Amino acid sequence: MKIAVIGTGYVGLVSGTCFAEWGNEVICVDKNVEKIMQLSKGRIPIYEPGLETLVARNQKAGRLSFTTNLSEAVRNVDVVLIAVGTPPRAGHGDADLSFVHMAAKEIAHALSGPAVVVVKSTVPVGTCDAVQKIIDAVRPAGDVSVASNPEFLREGSAIDDFLFPDRVVIGVEDERTEAVMAALYEPFSDGSTPVVMTKRRSAELIKYASNAFLATKIMFINELADLCERVGTDVSELALGVGLDHRIGRAFLNAGPGYGGSCFPKDTLALLRTAQDFGVTLRIVEETVSSNEARKRKMALKVVDAIGGDVDGLTIAVLGLTFKPDTDDMRDAPSVSLIETLQRFGATVRAHDPVGMSNASRILENVAFFEDPYECVRDADAIVVVTEWESIRQLDLVRLKSLVRSSNLIDLRNAFARGAARAAGFSVSSIGRPSEPELRTGKSLSEADPRFASPVRSLVDARADRGKLLPSEPRQ
Structure with a gap:
């Protein structure tokens, strides 16, 4: 599959690299020019055991690349992962979703055809519904669907947690999106890892x-x-x-x-x-x-x-x-x-x-x-x-x-x-x-x-x- 990952923070970088390890063609996007330059040279901005080796291996194989150009990255992909930060809002305690909403708007304008947008960021209940509305305001109805796929990565063992998880949680609202997400996690089709298919709001709440x-x-x-x-x-x-x-x-x-x-x-x-x-x-x-x-x-x-x-x-x-x-x-x-x-x-x-x-x-x-x-x-x-x-x-x-x-x-x-x-x-x-x-x-x-x-x-x-x-x- 062709996958674009928006955000090269902890979740985005680990997820994108591991999807590439499974044989997918992955391009990771970030607005930080310096970070993308460093990643393109194989320099990792975070400390995570094993990640540098995995990034280098998939870059060499041509399965993993990095860019600052979101429009170019998402144009002809099957799946777009939103993995941007959701820090707490100062003085409020709830999650700041401005980066998620901004990414959704840019993705909606840049996509050239049908795709599944997957919210990987940790977000409150109802966020995927809001992302779907943002995209539907720009795209033809039913052209792009939104799924929730929360991460359960522990810092220090994130690669093992991604490649060999306790479970995968996926929230979808229709059969077509479910089929795409099942294909995305095809390595677990043998039953080695439970894949829990739920509605989007259930998936969002499971993470919290x-x-x-x-x-x-x-x-x-x-x-x-x-x-x-x-x-x-x-x-x-x-x-x-x-x-x-x-x-x-x-x-x-x-x-x-x-x-x-x-x-x-x-x-x-x-x-x-x-x-x-x-x-x-x-x-x-x-x-x-x-x-x-x-x-x-x-x-x-x-x-x-x-x-x-x-x-x-x-x-x-x-x-x-x-x-x-x-x-x-x-x-x-x-x-x-x-x-x-x-x-x-x-x-x-x-x-x-x-x-x-x-x-x-x-x-x-x-x-x-x-x-x-x-x-x-x-x-x-x-x-x-x-x-x-x-x-x-x-x-x-x-x-x-x-x-x-x-x-x-x-x-x-x-x-x-x-x-x-x-x-x-x-x-x-x-x-x-x-x-x-x-x-x-x-x-x-x-x-x-x-x-x-x-x-x-x-x-x-x-x-x-x-x-x-x-x-x-x-x-x-």
């Missing part, structure tokens, strides 16, 4: 509901982590015992400093605004949003308490800045609230992140950034782990301890084995674990008895790891 549920799950385990600290239990043991119930699942039960990124914060707010517009109250989602914002501020107080109640004049080393590992995304990252609060309390902040420091430097002021994590912690009064990058998990605890001025380690992701950190000489404060050594053994079960941890963790990992690889790439 999915993200709101996952955000709620994160805050559920975070609040239980606070309870674990009070009653003297370990949240990792709690999450394991609860998550092995297949009705619940282990995913998103990792306690931490709160959620961030490009999806959960804006999508929960947009869902709340949609509900308000239709006179519906979503109390659970409201509490999730409120709890997450409060938790980010609470993490700074946790650091202050762990150090002794006062950070004025002290130096804090923050390891990990992005909202999660394997991405350079700093949007709504918990590290931002944490650092800004610590600075207001009088602390000097140093920071390290494997790939996020460039983006972080545009947001955070008066922070010293270090490429070397060991230099970052030198002479610090405390180390705070905010993002559990694997490179941070693998740091030498003994070497870290030899460099710091004080022994305070505040692990907001439970990235380090607490027993090993204590053995290195650190005073450890973590999430969902009592501050003092447990009365039972002084260790969590996973630390105390590897024979207990190994088989159970292997089972969890086996279920989580779907064993799927990119085409022509070896198993790691």
Whole structure:
């Protein structure tokens, strides 16, 4: 098929590249001249493991190209994907659809014949109806149909999520559009992946509901982590015992400093605004949003308490800045609230992140950034782990301890084995674990008895790891 993708942000670039990987002829469009020039040279503007290789492979094969000329790109295509941004409107919380509407108008004027326009952007219920009206005002009736096809890509594993998804959700209003969309996702015609065909409004709502549920799950385990600290239990043991119930699942039960990124914060707010517009109250989602914002501020107080109640004049080393590992995304990252609060309390902040420091430097002021994590912690009064990058998990605890001025380690992701950190000489404060050594053994079960941890963790990992690889790439 011939496909045009409008927007080369995270969703558009990954989707366009993966459709090309399936053998389609894809042209990606963006108004940013510099970005298109860089992409045409194989330079990727975002950090996503495996994406650069996939882009290069499909460019070389002639299946993937980039342009700033929307009219030329969509003229003779079968499918046009709208993958432009829908940021929250300042002061409102609902999604700003101006880019979607603008793209729809330009597409309507540029198309030379029948086509299917697919809204890939995350949009509120009813947006596809509005896009259809915009196009129908220009095109002959029935010439162009609109479908909803929300994305479910996780930053850091987006390519695998696209090529081997849990499900594909497609919203259509007629049989012809359904047939085109089924052809677009022909690789799943063998039944390997469920393809859910719904009405457009159902597809739009599925996306928001999915993200709101996952955000709620994160805050559920975070609040239980606070309870674990009070009653003297370990949240990792709690999450394991609860998550092995297949009705619940282990995913998103990792306690931490709160959620961030490009999806959960804006999508929960947009869902709340949609509900308000239709006179519906979503109390659970409201509490999730409120709890997450409060938790980010609470993490700074946790650091202050762990150090002794006062950070004025002290130096804090923050390891990990992005909202999660394997991405350079700093949007709504918990590290931002944490650092800004610590600075207001009088602390000097140093920071390290494997790939996020460039983006972080545009947001955070008066922070010293270090490429070397060991230099970052030198002479610090405390180390705070905010993002559990694997490179941070693998740091030498003994070497870290030899460099710091004080022994305070505040692990907001439970990235380090607490027993090993204590053995290195650190005073450890973590999430969902009592501050003092447990009365039972002084260790969590996973630390105390590897024979207990190994088989159970292997089972969890086996279920989580779907064993799927990119085409022509070896198993790691």
